[in-house]
Amino acid sequence: MPSNESRVESRKSRERTGSIDGIVADEVVAPEDPQAVAAVLADAAACGHAVAPVGGGTALGLGNPPERIDLILSTLNLGGIIDYEPSDLVLSIGAGARFGDVQAVLGEHGQRLPLDPPGGADATIGGLIATARWGPLRYSNGTLRDLLIGIAVAHPSGTVSHAGGMVVKNVTGYDMPRLYLGSLGTLGVVVSANFKVLPRPRAEATIVASFHGAEEAFSQGNRLRGGREPLAALEVALVDDRWLLAARIEGRERTVDDVAGRVAAFCGGDIVRQNGWSSAEWWAEYVSRQQPTAGDHSVIVRCGGRPKETAILAAGIVAAMDTIDVAVPSLAASPGLGTVVARLELGAVGSRERLAGVQDVLLGLADTATILAAPPSWKQGLDVWGRLPEGFDVMQSLRQQFDPARTVNPGRFAGFL
């Protein structure tokens, strides 16, 4: 049983009330160690309360509106570095650590997590794991999935379980870290995680070519992708009525210089070249366009299909939205991955029905369509995750095994799990 002490302990660090999608929680607790997180969860499970874990608060709008929230569980007191061995290139860190702070520590040793998720510096490690977000660097470096080597999770059963470890290769039992990744807390709350980290590239540059039409941007993008130039990221984007092709290059100084020169010559169109810091900043701003801005009525969707059909998908979205009077002020496509993230404007007459209509259209065009952000009232009753995945009943069993009382985030995950 969770001790009264831990409950009191958590209450001490009580902050204020909080809300997700407009649903207000009466209480916020911020436990200071993994066992206390488990105690809070067990307590809530026993009372039939619903808990919403919150980290940096950068992706709270992701998912279906919560069925209910009795308690917000802040992970911000679970910060610190648990273990960092620069010479082993491994890091163990509390779930509440901010991504930006982690990168700064790694940076002191010339290392990094090669990730650039929306939400950026303010997102916590736990939040990034729960939402499994990625950014354009996925093109060359993969995602958290490729870096996560160990995890500790607090469960509503009152226990804390560990899996994996601090080695870069490990098949000791099932691959639990990957199961928890992207599960939005519904199998337990991540309290710490271990990563394989990588050396920071010595130099970087970005080539941005701008075109009038999507077709040209995509065809050059596809040729770059099929070519031999080693790119860190490759995106095609619609920004301010122009189609951009952006290529990020990372590596040794000379290589970056040579490759950037060749890419620039190849692309054609209007070329802008950014080096070093300004290259990094260009991408930070690029990714931030995929973040909802507080208080506005922006709808952000992500669609996925076959990588080779990315151009068709992007054009299809623009055309289809036009026919239902939805504006697409900006769009970001990843030709290596087959995804398109689009910002949509449903206009003054936006509504639940309109959003449902948009989702239907997108599901007709793409294999996957997720509404990443939308005004809460428009999301009511919709499954923002899109299509129900195959094997959904196995997922239901998982939820039942790990969180039988649906204590954490009831209703928010795929299929209203």
Add this chain to the structure above:
Amino acid sequence: MDTRVDRYSLVTSLENIVGKDAVFTRAADLLVYEYDGSVDGAVETAMPAAVALPTTAQQVADIVLLARRANLPVVARGAGTGLSGGAVPQQGGIIIGLTRMNRILEIDRDDRTALVEPGVINLELSEATIPHRFFFAPDPSSQKACTIGGNVAENSGGPHCLKYGVTSNHILGLEVVLPDGRIVWTGGRAAGISGYDLTGAMVGSEGMLGIVTKALVRLTPMPEATLVLLAPFADIDSASHATTRIISAGIVPAALEMMDNLTIQAVEPAYHAGYPMDAGAVLLIEIDGIADDVRGTGEEIATICAEAGATEVRSATSQAERDLLWKGRKMALGAMGRLAPNYYLHDTVVPRSKLPATLRRVDEISRDFDLPIANVFHAGDGNLHPLMLFDRRIAGSTERVLEASKEIITYCVEVGGALSGEHGIGTEKSGYMTMVYTADDLAAMAGLKNSFDPAGMFNPDKIFPKGYMCGEVRALRMQAMAQKLGIHAL
């Protein structure tokens, strides 16, 4: 066996599903299925009731449904090269051999994927994709024999996983037959599929959650340039220090392998790869990428090796030279027969900075137990493969080998390592699981197992310590959990 399905009707039912030529039930035919690649003694053998070799996912599903009715366990099997007893049918039952499902269904150059059946041999997949200038990155040393299904189940690695990642990093989706006989896809070509990452959970699950009937794998473009370096050292200690320094300098080679003197003694006379016979250890380092980078990185590595005491650094750029250097490494296990009739290949991982100390400890153990131990392994990952040489015919030798392994495992765990880096747990190491995991850790793994296979029908007695998954223990655990939750009717 359930009395509702007697042996005779089991055989006829299987024959009805897969055909007469694809069912084996005679003791002589079953003998090979009692084993996999593991060492006798480290893994118990067990005989299946029958072996069936289906050719379609539907046949696999029908066999599973039949087994369910007959209350028989089901064990999937690929090439049987596993080294932890994974494919050995601990409780008998039906073995589903997937070797006849061996078609490459599609190679998509634009999407960089291949869709394959589980019985496709690892090397054959790369050979089929190389003309398109792609390869399948996971390259276990057994790649000429092992299957993609086996690779998925064990989350296999290989020399090039240092840069490219293990099997899990290369699987995009799986078609799986579940214990209730349904055929489902996990994952797929598109990013952003909703729900839990069932593909991630399936990879490395040792055939205990589902049977893979198709895999959608990622293909990796062939690098523009490749360089292989051979660096001999006077002793293991300086070679392992060189390894640690290369990694901590932030260099990620495509592969970084070590072979010690005993290995060289076995390999060099057989394959003439060019390893100096008097070296205490050699490092075999591959770097790939674009030509300029490869050259620059090669020079840095050569400098580090020289500083760490390499007696020379030889580099091979032509395909033929590179192949020769690699041949010694790839054939190393085969050459061990020159040194002793039997060997036990061990697989553990330690943090890379702990390599020098760990190898010293392995050497000590070798002397304490009067047991020659060769080291040929993925040094860059910290993934050790101490290879113990012995003669099974000598009484007590197998026991000594097992004792020595226990010492090695214990040390590796003490310095923050793991039980296995790529060979899996199976039955070989299930008894050691409590050394690294608490009851709560194992309970979470059991939660995953129960979500897929509540009756425990697929590959029973693997991974979990003996008796852990049996009804009694499970009931106790449920009770404890119910108490914690304040629920009484669980």
